[in-house]
Amino acid sequence: xxxxxxxxxxxxxxxxxxxxxxxxxxxxxxxxxxxxxxxxxxxxxxxxxxxxxxxxxxxxxxxxxxxxxxxxxxxxxxxxxxxxxxxxxxx
Amino acid sequence: xxxxxxxxxxxxxxxxxxxxxxxxxxxxxxxxxxxxxxxxxxxxxxxxxxxxxxxxxxxxxxxxxxxxxxxxxxxxxxxxxxxxxxxxxxxxxxxxxxxxxxxxxxxxxxxxxxxxxxxxxxxxxxxxxxxxxxxxxxxxxxxxxxxxxxxxxxxxxxxxxxxxxxxxxxxxxxxxxxxxxxxxxxxxxxxxxxxxxxxxxxxxxxxxxxxxxxxxxxxxxxxxxxxxxxxxxxxxxxxxxxxxxxxxxxxxxxxxxxxxxxxxxxxxxxxxxxxxxxxxxxxxxxxxxxxxxxxxxxxxxxxxxxxxxxxxxxxxxxxxxxxxxxxxxxxxxxxxxxxxxxxxxxxxxxxxxxxxxxxxxxxxxxxxxxxxxxxxxxxxxxxxxxxxxxxxxxxxxxxxxxxxxxxxxxxxxxxxxxxxxxxxxxxxxxxxxxxxxxxxxxxxxxxxxxxxxxxxxxxxxxxxxxxxxxx
Numbered sequence: 343x344x345x346x347x348x349x350x351x352x353x354x355x356x357x358x359x360x361x362x363x364x365x366x367x368x369x370x371x372x373x374x375x376x377x378x379x380x381x382x383x384x385x386x387x388x389x390x391x392x393x394x395x396x397x398x399x400x401x402x403x404x405x406x407x408x409x410x411x412x413x414x415x416x417x418x419x420x421x422x423x424x425x426x427x428x429x430x431x432x433x
Numbered sequence: 434x435x436x437x438x439x440x441x442x443x444x445x446x447x448x449x450x451x452x453x454x455x456x457x458x459x460x461x462x463x464x465x466x467x468x469x470x471x472x473x474x475x476x477x478x479x480x481x482x483x484x485x486x487x488x489x490x491x492x493x494x495x496x497x498x499x500x501x502x503x504x505x506x507x508x509x510x511x512x513x514x515x516x517x518x519x520x521x522x523x524x525x526x527x528x529x530x531x532x533x534x535x536x537x538x539x540x541x542x543x544x545x546x547x548x549x550x551x552x553x554x555x556x557x558x559x560x561x562x563x564x565x566x567x568x569x570x571x572x573x574x575x576x577x578x579x580x581x582x583x584x585x586x587x588x589x590x591x592x593x594x595x596x597x598x599x600x601x602x603x604x605x606x607x608x609x610x611x612x613x614x615x616x617x618x619x620x621x622x623x624x625x626x627x628x629x630x631x632x633x634x635x636x637x638x639x640x641x642x643x644x645x646x647x648x649x650x651x652x653x654x655x656x657x658x659x660x661x662x663x664x665x666x667x668x669x670x671x672x673x674x675x676x677x678x679x680x681x682x683x684x685x686x687x688x689x690x691x692x693x694x695x696x697x698x699x700x701x702x703x704x705x706x707x708x709x710x711x712x713x714x715x716x717x718x719x720x721x722x723x724x725x726x727x728x729x730x731x732x733x734x735x736x737x738x739x740x741x742x743x744x745x746x747x748x749x750x751x752x753x754x755x756x757x758x759x760x761x762x763x764x765x766x767x768x769x770x771x772x773x774x775x776x777x778x779x780x781x782x783x784x785x786x787x788x789x790x791x792x793x794x795x796x797x798x799x800x801x802x803x804x805x806x807x808x809x810x811x812x813x814x815x816x817x818x819x820x821x822x823x824x825x826x827x828x829x830x831x832x833x834x835x836x837x838x839x840x841x842x843x844x845x846x847x848x849x850x851x852x853x854x855x856x857x858x859x860x861x862x863x864x865x866x867x868x869x870x871x872x873x874x875x876x877x878x879x880x881x882x883x884x885x886x887x888x889x890x891x892x893x894x895x896x897x898x899x900x901x902x903x904x
Contacts, residue, residue: 352565
């Protein structure tokens with residue numbers, strides 16, 4: 343019997359159920375996260391217009407840089423303040 | 434009878450022998466006369482017991498055969514090695530042992546301390562302290578295919594990381610195998626020295642390479658190096674390692690002919706080990722988190738030593754505040770040649786360097802990407818003879834690469850790419866402060882240098898990181 347040692351991080355990924363999708367965004371708070379890629383604001387501005395027209399309450403957020411993950415505080419802020427979030431990955 | 438961990442030694446006299454040892458053969462009649470319980474290491478039929486697996490020998494710490502023990506209530510109370518009538522008589526309380534034997538004969542080495550077996554024995558019986566999950570390969574599995582099948586390789590074969598190989602690798606460092614040395618992105622997994630050793634075995638490292646791999650991983654996982662983004666980017670880059678200090682020569686690294694190329698084990702395996710840790714421990718795999726549009730061949734491995742001898746510059750790491758053995762990590766994107774076979778003055782050569790550096794990423798994008806300029810010995814000689822050190826060269830290049838922004842605007846030169854109109858009418862540096870690194874490497878011949886382009890630089894991206902190599 344040949345034995346080798348597992349080279350991986352031996353992580354067990356926690357599986358989480360998706361939250362139920364809202365039937366409508368009317369009256370919901372929707373967060374728009376700009377990851378700071380050039381012109382990400384163009385797509386998010388348009389999304390904000392469309393969402394507002396549909397009766398959603400839009401809040402805007404921005405990562406300091408697209409090269410790093412969002413700071414913990416920002417993630418908490420979004421989770422606290424929003425019911426729905428849209429993240430734009432755009433160039 | 435085989436010895437197992439649950440077995441207690443019988444009270445009385447116990448001996449360990451091997452048939453290949455002339456002293457053991459010599460004392461055979463004495464052992465039989467004494468009625469000792471004898472375990473033989475290399476012949477199951479010689480005495481009543483055998484220790485072909487060497488478990489008993491390992492657990493008892495037998496270094497020499499024959500070894501004679503006195504056991505009382507299951508505990509060893511006395512031990513002699515080799516043959517000495519006086520000592521054997523003292524241990525056994527008998528007289529006149531082996532009357533026809535010489536007074537004294539030294540024993541032979543126990544098989545359990547054979548350098549070729551000790552790692553396996555330690556792995557099997559030593560309570561090795563290895564914490565990694567053990568994966569048993571089925572008899573019919575090809576061990577190399579098994580590594581591929583489990584997704585553990587970078588596309589090339591790896592050395593199967595058996596417990597004995599990992600234990601041997603860990604002898605390359607004095608650090609505790611369970612010490613956590615980095616949190617590896619993208620999955621942010623705590624990585625122990627042991628996990629690094631497992632991947633270093635797979636990469637083909639020798640134990641003496643391990644301290645460099647550990648330092649490289651520590652540097653790569655700092656906040657400022659931004660390894661998560663570097664991995665996830667669509668850009669070309671991956672971690673490049675430059676090694677400074679006496680350790681480079683001691684572990685056989687190449688800083689000379691073909692320094693950025695293939696054929697040197699230390700260069701090739703150290704860079705590869707870092708990438709395997711990112712893949713296996715961090716979970717960063719191409720097509721998943723790694724979204725590189727094209728990538729570059731240096732993402733398999735990209736590691737070399739600076740050629741400190743004959744260099745016009747102080748060692749790179751020393752200039753960055755870490756003298757001695759050190760690694761410098763850079764988000765490298767592949768190699769661009771610089772050809773200049775005619776410049777014999779530093780002023781002329783610097784202009785060549787500047788012209789080639791200007792195109793880094795795009796000739797109209799300033800301060801976007803860092804770069805490493807790898808100066809070859811023949812180019813370095815021009816600088817050295819003129820007394821230009823690194824600071825002087827970087828300063829001269831800074832002046833030559835201060836660009837009129839009007840040349841860089843979008844649309845200029847018929848190219849849409851460029852900077853915003855808002856920046857018109859000024860001057861901009863090609864490189865941010867600290868964004869151009871210079872190292873000396875390469876073979877004696879060739880008026881060629883190299884540029885290794887970087888990635889999104891500085892606080893918004895990756896900054897080069899230098900760390901001491903500790904043993």
